[in-house]
Amino acid sequence: MKRVALTVMLGLLASAHAQKVQVPVPIGVALAQTSNTALLGQEQVIGAKLAEKHINAHGGINGTPIKLVFQDAAGDENSAINAFQNLITKANVVAIVGPTLSQQAFAADPIAERAKVPVVGPSNTAKGIPQIGDYITRVSAPVAVVAPNAIKQALKIDPKIKKVAVLYAQNDAFSTSETGTFQDAAKAQGLNIATVQKFQTTDTDFTTQVTAVLNSGADLVIISGLAADGGNLVKQLRQLGYKGLIVGGNGLNTSNIFPVCQQYCDGVIIAQAYSPAQPSAANQLFVKEYRAQYKKDPPQFAAQAYAGVQVVADALRALDHQKKLSQWNLDDLRTALNKQILAGKYNTPLGEVRFDKEGEVLQKDFYVAQIKMQDAKNGSFVYLK
């Protein structure tokens, strides 16, 4: 009796290890589908789904379709951890694209690292993300590379700018990372930092911070926060009388802030790691497919999520050429996939993308856009360069 039980147990253990790769090939997607962070996550979900549709319409992985498995990672650490655990142990995904926030990545990525499951960060831009582990890469260029472009553009528009007010969400890892970059870049441009103000991503009333900005006499305001808080901050700055230029960071990089700051969003300058005008064939196809469905140009977060799914699919295709995916053990495939992701070169909507040995994205083109509002509801991002 005992021996039978032991044999069954060993059998179960062995089968867990010898798990085959499922068909269609499950790729995990852990993004913010709910919470305030969904203002950013919604665009990513659209991008990921477009990639799935495009890849499967073009033969999937050498004839085998992929299937995205979505787990809502919301906007907090615990939801991201749960989403990762479900994808890894229940859905048996080959890799994960997610989470939305760096704050969540620092909590959830170590789970994937321990399970040896590759993670492609679609929007994690804080310093230190690829260094979380060997299985962590990102297609989202870091703040250090992207953010300074916005300050340079602000100075082109208004060369007389001297004094800067900097505001950031102190409870968010990306925001604290980005403000460091912004402050260094401002100083490097010879600007004087007149005040540094902190807030929380959950704040809705910014009277204290705005008053400090107005008293500082700043002629440029730079905000590092997320969409809801950032949008409200922009609105209250204008309502209380701030007249100068505003640079917003990556957390404000969505038309989903338009309902928050309405006509006051007008003029906000935001650096971009993506442009619909990027001339590669991969991008022009993506733009065409996005426009056909949504009647507007794709935003950065959609393009990056698309690129994240594409990187996984392209790497799977290379491995499938060596040995059909259905022949692989899941554990072996996850490890081989991670190596292949790091080794490959990808023609994505972001242009050509590669990774350095730590998993940091190597990408060529960066841009800056400015929000133009037609009225309180309708607006667009106008590219400046």
Ligand code: 1QQ
């Ligand atoms: C990060 C970010 C966010 C603004 C992405 C949505 O860049 O958390 O790293």
